Amino acid sequence: MKASTFTLAVVTALASQSLSAAELELKLTNLTQGLHFTPILITAHNSDEHLFEVAMPATTALQTMAEGGNLTPLIAQADAAGSDVVANPAEGLLAPSTSTMTTLMSTDANEYLSIAAMLLPTNDGFVGLDSWKIPTEAGTYSVYLNAYDAGTEANDELVVEGSGAPGTPGIPAAPGGNAGNGGSGLSSSQSNTMVHIHPGNLGDDDLAAGASDLSNTVHRWLNPVAKLTITVK
Amino acid sequence: MLAFNRHLIMIALAGTLAACSDSNDNDESTPLPEPISYTFTVEVSNLTAGQPFSPIAVIAHTEGSLWKIGEPATTALERMAEGGDNSVLLQFGSAIANISSEAPVAPGAQTTLTLTTDSLESLKLSLSTMMVNTNDGFTGLNAMDVSSLAVNETLTHFTLAYDAGTESNSESSGTIPGPADGGEGFNEARDDVNVVAMHPGVVSQHDGLTRSVLNSEHKFDNPLAKVVITRTQ
Numbered sequence: 001m002k003a004s005t006f007t008l009a010v011v012t013a014l015a016s017q018s019l020s021a022a023e024l025e026l027k028l029t030n031l032t033q034g035l036h037f038t039p040i041l042i043t044a045h046n047s048d049e050h051l052f053e054v055a056m057p058a059t060t061a062l063q064t065m066a067e068g069g070n071l072t073p074l075i076a077q078a079d080a081a082g083s084d085v086v087a088n089p090a091e092g093l094l095a096p097s098t099s100t101m102t103t104l105m106s107t108d109a110n111e112y113l114s115i116a117a118m119l120l121p122t123n124d125g126f127v128g129l130d131s132w133k134i135p136t137e138a139g140t141y142s143v144y145l146n147a148y149d150a151g152t153e154a155n156d157e158l159v160v161e162g163s164g165a166p167g168t169p170g171i172p173a174a175p176g177g178n179a180g181n182g183g184s185g186l187s188s189s190q191s192n193t194m195v196h197i198h199p200g201n202l203g204d205d206d207l208a209a210g211a212s213d214l215s216n217t218v219h220r221w222l223n224p225v226a227k228l229t230i231t232v233k
Numbered sequence: 234m235l236a237f238n239r240h241l242i243m244i245a246l247a248g249t250l251a252a253c254s255d256s257n258d259n260d261e262s263t264p265l266p267e268p269i270s271y272t273f274t275v276e277v278s279n280l281t282a283g284q285p286f287s288p289i290a291v292i293a294h295t296e297g298s299l300w301k302i303g304e305p306a307t308t309a310l311e312r313m314a315e316g317g318d319n320s321v322l323l324q325f326g327s328a329i330a331n332i333s334s335e336a337p338v339a340p341g342a343q344t345t346l347t348l349t350t351d352s353l354e355s356l357k358l359s360l361s362t363m364m365v366n367t368n369d370g371f372t373g374l375n376a377m378d379v380s381s382l383a384v385n386e387t388l389t390h391f392t393l394a395y396d397a398g399t400e401s402n403s404e405s406s407g408t409i410p411g412p413a414d415g416g417e418g419f420n421e422a423r424d425d426v427n428v429v430a431m432h433p434g435v436v437s438q439h440d441g442l443t444r445s446v447l448n449s450e451h452k453f454d455n456p457l458a459k460v461v462i463t464r465t466q
Binding site for chain 2: 029031032033034096097098099202203204205216217218219220221222223224225227
């Protein structure tokens with residue numbers, strides 16, 4: 001069994017450069033108690049492609065996803081690069097502490113797995129996985145995902161309807177229905193304009209006033225915010 | 234992030250060892266007498282600044298799990314997570330052996346528990362303990378497979394903070410059983426989301442929750458504990 005698996009791998013390597021074609025079963029769990037994920041994008045891609053990169057500026061496509069949950073530009077970018085794409089497996093929001101499952105067939109040189117989805121309620125926070133190398137050995141693997149800040153919008157923590165468009169300040173929605181209004185605004189500028197680990201929501205304990213519209217006992221989190229279980233067939 | 238990756242490495246290593254006939258841990262050239270019992274030590278270090286751990290429960294079992302993200306806590310788990318009482322949790326349905334530390338484990342302290350079973354097949358270890366200066370926060374390990382662990386081999390895990398979801402994180406006077414408050418422990422009423430999730434962290438009176446009895450020392454971040462499991466026999 002072991003020997004034949006090894007031999008098969010070698011033969012495949014000799015036959016072509018692509019070891020990576022794989023059938024993946026994926027389960028993504030939102031581990032948080034109070035955050036929703038907007039529609040999720042999962043891609044298998046080559047080593048040159050990224051949905052995001054830490055310590056680099058967000059692309060406009062990433063910004064569009066991170067500020068408003070709109071996947072369209074990221075999908076177009078992935079399609080153009082020949083990535084294998086699964087978009088919106090949860091068919092809408094992935095609620096706190098719930099899971100979604102999907103399958104992904106990766107092809108050719110698409111040896112890397114990436115994931116992105118906006119976190120609500122945040123200004124430009126997203127859960128992400130950048131270029132996880134898909135194992136060639138069949139088995140079940142798990143990865144924990146952190147919350148990132150796109151670095152494109154100040155974290156004012158004000159819930160403003162219609163603020164999901166890139167460049168429009170504000171959190172577009174708080175799907176849990178447990179945010180307030182009337183905040184004065186937490187932060188009006190952002191000094192780190194690169195993609196970075198999100199500093200977290202701050203919130204406050206006055207939903208009708210204070211600086212933030214978020215609740216400090218409901219909308220905070222600690223990393224990791226998601227668990228991805230990958231079964232390589 | 235390192236801590237979370239280590240979990241992955243463990244999974245990867247387990248696969249590697251299984252396929253590796255010359256591993257020191259699987260040296261078949263010096264057969265030992267078949268042991269009639271299997272002993273594990275579990276060394277737990279409290280990594281937090283100011284969260285004593287309630288007496289630590291370690292349970293050996295072959296199936297099931299003490300909790301699942303997104304599912305309601307069992308009453309046994311609730312009793313442990315709200316009040317630090319692990320007596321019912323230790324009687325976990327499929328437990329084949331269990332042990333509890335005699336006393337709480339202070340921040341910065343370390344304790345070692347020893348557990349013996351008479352079977353190795355499908356053997357899993359689970360661990361849980363309450364962060365006692367919280368409403369219903371706990372940490373632990375869920376069904377770690379130790380069936381392929383060789384004598385003197387170790388598994389190291391860093392644990393995450395979970396929220397039982399059974400008691401609102403009010404941090405109010407009278408609701409927290411630990412020394413920060415001396416308030417109520419277990420209460421069968423459930424006034425929170427009623428599913429287990431990862432813990433969002435405590436806020437404290439120093440970080441914007443006016444009514445909180447907690448202060449900055451009680452804040453925590455992942456990981457909560459370092460756990461080293463060694464098979465000694």
